[in-house]
Amino acid sequence: MLNDILTVMRKELQELLAAHTSSKLGSVRVLIWIAVFGVLLPLQSGIEMISSPIQILMWCWFPLFIVSSVVTAAFASEREQHTLETLLASRLSDRAILFGKVMAVVVYGWGLTLLIIFASLVTFNIAFGNGQWFMYPALILWSGLLLSLLSALLASGIGILVSLRAPTARQAQQSVSLGIMLLFFILVFGVQALPVELQAHIYTVLAAGFNFGMLFAIGSVLVLLSAILLGLSLLRFQRHKLILD
């Protein structure tokens, strides 16, 4: 089973890589992400970049954004390109196909996030280190690593479920992007709509009160949500239904 999951994951990653290298736009897009989030933003944020827990929010949003841009291809594209039926006619189990696809987008989204976290650190140290090497505080580092992984998993759960139901990859992509954008705007504009004093208070509480207990609680909620979404995807994944879709 694990072998089969890795086989599917390997193929998915090969396809993602091929999509990047086959067009200039694909490679440029990744470079732009790294330039904006790994270089420009740390230069603007200064010390906040490595010391503020608010930074974790960006590390959680980033995999959501990346994963949502690729996960919809998982089933909708396979259906559109007529590769799904051949895959379903192979010896692979339903779980191997589903989890292989989930793992591929998680590895891709989380991998790019790690690259950006690392690029941010390097940029900060070059710009503000004054010869010293600064590191993220342990809580922020572990939170960033864990929560970005879990948000990638959550995005993949949402994307896979949508991809299984959507008739075309474009429609799946639009649905997921719309959902993620809505979530983003509600958070950003919701916070901005609050009185300035309240915003400052929330920020202080978050900055001061964020600890491993809170990390564990947030992590557990994300794991639970992802498990529910993947469970629903597994229920939806029935060969005789997928063939007729």
Next chain:
Amino acid sequence: MHDIAIRTENLTRDFASVCAVNNITLEIPRGTIFGFLGPNGAGKTTTIRLLLGLLLPTSGSAQVLGYDTGTQADHIREQTGALLEHHGLYEQLSAYNNLDFYARIWHLSKSDREARIRELLIHLELWDRRKERIGIWSKGMKQKLAVARALLHRPSLVFLDEPTSGLDPVAAATLRDDIAALAAQEGGTVFLTTHNLSEAEKLCAQVGVIRDGRLLAVDSPARLRTTTGRPQVTVYGRGFTATVLEQLRVQEQIASVTLQNEHLVIDLRAPIDNAPLIRMLVNAGVDVEEVRKSQSSLEEVFLTLMEETNA
């Protein structure tokens, strides 16, 4: 080890008001190339999907390699290879990576994988282009690669759904030769759907004719021609006037008479002695140059079966 590769009993599949596969009962022995003939929409693809356990039957049952398609489909898919309606190849990946992916799915070891991919690609004359993205390939090349993928793990049964459809005549003939050569080399059973009758005649030991989901006939092409087709006499010569044709048409043993270019094709109801027929033609003023006896082609058999269903 079962001697029967595929056995179906009253296999039926409905889609809303349409009966795509209607009460099909069939037995295909191991080691044969079986041709499933029928026009577009006859139910060929649905039958393959049912046999692979990708669709559940509305009623009836099917066993493939001894496994029930409803409850043991995983075992069936483990031991079969398939080229379905579409080639199902990943256009972004290279030819080698496409085959490598499926070789890994079938758990071929690294050395087996490399050797087998090399063997198939060399045989199909695609080895030199193995690193190219197949998105830029012609349809014929993709079909060849898809056939290689279906045979990669040396399955004991291969389903090929219209493998030469959409190919130009030369590419189709080449692919047909490749399938025949590979099938002979690998052994095993091939279930081939096609609406190309000459293809079935060249490749298949046994054929089944399907229309509107119903199986109209199953036999070897030769026996189908004998049992369903009509004996024919073709007469080459000059002087085939309208009066001559009319004289022939009224004969009881003659089913139809057609004048094609310079020759006359006479469909007989049953085999007859040609001598009186030729004497009659000569007496009517025809200059007979050559007379040939023949059987209906599979195409004519097919058309006869289609006409019978229409009637």
